Amino acid sequence: xxxxxxxxxxxxxxxxxxxxxxxxxxxxxxxxxxxxxxxxxxxxxxxxxxxxxxxxxxxxxxxxxxxxxxxxxxxxxxxxxxxxxxxxxxxxxxxxxxxxxxxxxxxxxxxxxxxxxxxxxxxxxxxxxxxxxxxxxxxxxxxxxxxxxxxxxxxxxxxxxxxxxxxxxxxxxxxxxxxxxxxxxxxxxxxxxxxxxxxxxxxxxxxxxxxxxxxxxxxxxxxxxxxxxxxxxxxxxxxxxx
Amino acid sequence: xxxxxxxxxxxxxxxxxxxxxxxxxxxxxxxxxxxxxxxxxxxxxxxxxxxxxxxxxxxxxxxxxxxxxxxxxxxxxxxxxxxxxxxxxxxxxxxxxxxxxxxxxxxxxxxxxxxxxxxxxxxxxxxxxxxxxxxxxxxxxxxxxxxxxxxxxxxxxxxxxxxxxxxxxxxxxxxxxxxxxxxxxxxxxxxxxxxxxxxxxxxxxxxxxxxxxxxxxxxxxxxxxxxxxxxxxxxxxxxxxxxxxxxxxxxxxxxxxxxxxxxxxxxxxxxxxxxxxxxxxxxxxxxxxxxxxxxxxxxxxxxxxxxxxxxxxxxxxxxxxxxxxxxxxxxxxxxxxxxxxxxxxxxxxxxxxxxxxxxxxxxxxxxxxxxxxxx
Numbered sequence: 001x002x003x004x005x006x007x008x009x010x011x012x013x014x015x016x017x018x019x020x021x022x023x024x025x026x027x028x029x030x031x032x033x034x035x036x037x038x039x040x041x042x043x044x045x046x047x048x049x050x051x052x053x054x055x056x057x058x059x060x061x062x063x064x065x066x067x068x069x070x071x072x073x074x075x076x077x078x079x080x081x082x083x084x085x086x087x088x089x090x091x092x093x094x095x096x097x098x099x100x101x102x103x104x105x106x107x108x109x110x111x112x113x114x115x116x117x118x119x120x121x122x123x124x125x126x127x128x129x130x131x132x133x134x135x136x137x138x139x140x141x142x143x144x145x146x147x148x149x150x151x152x153x154x155x156x157x158x159x160x161x162x163x164x165x166x167x168x169x170x171x172x173x174x175x176x177x178x179x180x181x182x183x184x185x186x187x188x189x190x191x192x193x194x195x196x197x198x199x200x201x202x203x204x205x206x207x208x209x210x211x212x213x214x215x216x217x218x219x220x221x222x223x224x225x226x227x228x229x230x231x232x233x234x235x236x237x238x239x240x241x242x
Numbered sequence: 243x244x245x246x247x248x249x250x251x252x253x254x255x256x257x258x259x260x261x262x263x264x265x266x267x268x269x270x271x272x273x274x275x276x277x278x279x280x281x282x283x284x285x286x287x288x289x290x291x292x293x294x295x296x297x298x299x300x301x302x303x304x305x306x307x308x309x310x311x312x313x314x315x316x317x318x319x320x321x322x323x324x325x326x327x328x329x330x331x332x333x334x335x336x337x338x339x340x341x342x343x344x345x346x347x348x349x350x351x352x353x354x355x356x357x358x359x360x361x362x363x364x365x366x367x368x369x370x371x372x373x374x375x376x377x378x379x380x381x382x383x384x385x386x387x388x389x390x391x392x393x394x395x396x397x398x399x400x401x402x403x404x405x406x407x408x409x410x411x412x413x414x415x416x417x418x419x420x421x422x423x424x425x426x427x428x429x430x431x432x433x434x435x436x437x438x439x440x441x442x443x444x445x446x447x448x449x450x451x452x453x454x455x456x457x458x459x460x461x462x463x464x465x466x467x468x469x470x471x472x473x474x475x476x477x478x479x480x481x482x483x484x485x486x487x488x489x490x491x492x493x494x495x496x497x498x499x500x501x502x503x504x505x506x507x508x509x510x511x512x513x514x515x516x517x518x519x520x521x522x523x524x525x526x527x528x529x530x531x532x533x534x535x536x537x538x539x540x541x542x543x544x545x546x547x548x549x550x551x552x553x554x555x556x557x558x559x560x561x562x563x564x565x566x567x568x569x570x571x572x573x574x575x576x577x578x579x580x581x582x583x584x585x586x587x588x589x590x591x592x593x594x595x596x597x598x599x600x601x602x603x604x605x606x607x608x609x610x611x612x613x614x615x616x617x
Contacts, residue, residue: 105461106468108454109475118413119474121420123465128590130288131465142297149421154288154296166464173464188461 001047002219003210005059005068008036008050012202015094016069023227045219060086063209066216067223073099073137073177073200080139087206087240089224089233095202097177099140101195104166105188112193113148116173120152123172130154134162134171137197141175144197163187212241245345247352247607256610257356261338263385264358264604268336271378273360275336278319284309286322286591298343300353312342317559317584317601318591320361325591331364338606352607358382359581359603363588369529371600372563372583373536379567379579379602380540386609388569391578392546393537395505395565396553398422400512400526404495407521409488410435411481422552429496436492446479448472494519498551505534505549512551533563561585563600569612578612579604 007013017027020040027048030037038048051059056070057078069092079085103110110116123131131153135141138155145153156171163183165171177200178184181191204227212220217238224233249257265275284301288311300312313319316337324333338358345351360378365371383391405418414435421428451472463471498515501508509530516523530549537547553564564582568575581602588597 104464105458106455106463107466107471108451108458109471109478114417115478117420118417119466121416122470122474127465128592152420167462169465172466188458 001045002067002216002223003047003049003065004223005049005051005056005065005070007053007056007070009052012053012069012071012095013050015092015202019092019094025226043223045215046223060205060207061209063207063211065207066210066212066220067204067206069202069204071095071097071200072203073097073140073198075203075205076198076200077137077139080143085208087208087237089204089206089237090228090231092202092204095200097179097200098191099137099175099177099197099200100184100191101141101144101173101175101197102163102178102184102189102191103173105185105190107190110192113150113195116192116195117148117150117152120150124152131173132156132171133173133175134158134165135175136162137175137177140197144175148194163189206237206240208240208242217241245349245351245353247354257606260386260606260610261356261358264382264606265336265338267382267385268360268378271334271374273334273336273378275338276320276323277337277339278313278316278323280313280340281310282313282319284311286318287311287314297346300342300344314343315341315603316357316359317361317603318587321363321587321599322591324363325588325593329363331597332366333361333363335361335363337361356606357603358606359601361599361601363599364597365600366598368562368583368598368600369532371598372529372533375581375600375602376533376536376565377540379565379581379604380537380542382602382604383567383579383609386604386606386613388578388609388613391567391569392548393542393565393567394548394550394553395530395533395563396550397526397530397563398560399562400523400530400551401499403523403526404498404516404521407523408491408495411477413477413481429499432487432492432496435487436489446475448476451475491519491521494521500551502550502552503548504545505530505547506544508549508551509534512549529563559584559587565602569609571608571612576608576612577605578608 006016020027026041027038028041029035030039036050038050040046040048049065053070053074056068057074059065060068060075061079072088075086075088076082082088101113101116103116110119120131133141133153134156136158138157141155158165162174162176164187165174166189167187174189175197184191220237221234224237227233268275287299288296295314299314302310304310316339320335320337324335336359339356340354341357342354345353360375362371362375401422402419405415408415418428418431421431455468455471494515498512501511509527513527534544534547538544560582562583562585565580566577567579569578570576579602581600583600585596585598587599589595
C-alpha cells in the first residue's frame, strides 16, 4: 500500500483537491475515519491520509509515508539537507509564499543583508547581547544568515504572530512567511532587498527513507503517470530510491 | 572515536593517570582546579557567542520551561563565575572535564570529550601572559609523554592593525575585521575595494534622513534609537562617496593574508609586503618575535613552528594571539591543543572593564590516542 499525505485543512487542502480533480482523480473519504483517511476512486492501492502541513513534512522525513503534499518552506525547515532524505517530485503551482527577512520600516539605513550585518555587530557591541531574530524557521534562518556572513544574532522561537515581535519588543528582526507583504506592511515592517530566503509553493514530495517495496514502486509509477503523463516523474524518483 | 564513547577500566585508568600529571603541572604553576556545572543556563552561550557555537551546543528545556545547555566549553562558565565572584586578578584557574558538542554532518566524531586546560585572567602584562601560557601548553604535552608535535600560530591583532592602517571609512574597516574569519569573503571584499568601480552616490542631508524617518513614524524602532538610525544613515551616505582602496595596497593585504609557512620565513615575507604597502606594524611583529623566542627557549625546533597570517579565522571569541598544537595519530594530523587570547570575553560576561584573558585547552583523549598509535 502506497501512502500519500495531503493537508487536512485550509486553502492548501482545497487547492489539493482541485488539483487532483483536474487530473480526473476524485477523492472519497473513508467511512468512519473521521475525515483523516481517504482514497481515490479506482485506486484502492493508494491510501490517502489527511494530516497537518507540518506533520506531512516530519512524516516524510521520518519515512512514515511515501508521498506527501505540503509547502516547500516546511520541507526545507524540517530537513535543511534534502539530499538522500526527500525528493521534491513536482511543484504544484499553488500555495505560493515567500520566506523573508523583514526589519522595521523605521530602519531607513537598512536595505540589505550587509546593512543588517553592520547593525547586528553594532547592536552586540553596544548592548553586550545579540540582536534577536524571531522566527518559526530556525533552520532556514540559520543557513541563510550564514550564507550572508552574519553571525552576531540569536534566534528566538516564535509560536505565532511573528510579525508583531518587533513592536512587542520580543525581537528586533523577523523571518516569516508572506504572500503579498500586506501583513508585514501593516506591522510597519519591510522586506530586505536581498532578504528573500525561499520562494515557496506546494510540492509533491517523496520520502527516501520510507519502505519502497516492489508493489509500492509499481503503484507510485502508475500514480505519477496519471498525475503528469508527459513529465517522466517516476524515473527521476526511482533513480533516488535505494 | 565513536559518537557515543564507552570508557572501559583501562581507558579510565589511562585518562585519570594523565589528568593527575596535567593537574599536578598546572598546580605547580599556581593554577588551582575548578569545576563549573555540566548543565548551564543556555543564555550565556547563546547570547554571548554567535550562531556557530549555538549550532554545536546541545540545548534542552527544564520542566519549568527554562532553556539549559550542556557546556560546549569550560572557558565561558569559568569566566562567568570569575566575573560574578569579582575574583581578585590576576586569577589562575585550571580545569579538567567533559564538554559536549553537536557535530553536524560528522557523525563519526564524539559528541562528548574531555578537555584539560588553564585560564589566566587579568594579567596586565600581555607578553608575560603569552609566554606563561605557551610554556605551560608545551610542558603539558611533555608531562603527557608527547614530544613529537608541531605548532601553528597567528595573531588576530595583526590583521586588525593592518586594516586600521588602510585609508578606508571606519564602517568598512570594522566590516573587514569582523569578517576576517571567513576565508574567501575578505579577499573578495579587498578585490572589490581595490579594483571595483567604487561608484559615488549623491550626498544625503540630515534633514532628508529625518524626513524619511518621520514618514515612517508608525514603524517600531525595534531596539535602536532614532539617533542611532540617523547617525548610521549619514555615515553610510558619507562612506559611499569615498569608497576606494589603492589597488597596490589591496593586493598587498590579500597576498599577506595568504602567507603561511615556517614562522621565521613567513614573518620575513610579511615584513617585505608591509614595506611595499608602506604600512608599519612593528609592535605586532615584535610580539610575534617574542613568542618565537619563547618557543626556542623551550627547545622547540623552529622548523616545527608554523605562522599562518589568516590563522584564527574560524575561532569565534579569540581576539589576539592564537595557537594550536598538532600531532600525528594513525589517521593523520590531529589537533591536540588550542588556545589564545580572548580579551573581550570578561566584559561580554558583565565585567565593568575589559580584562586581559588567555588560556589553552588540551584534548586529552587525543593525546592518549596519539601516543598509542602515532609515529
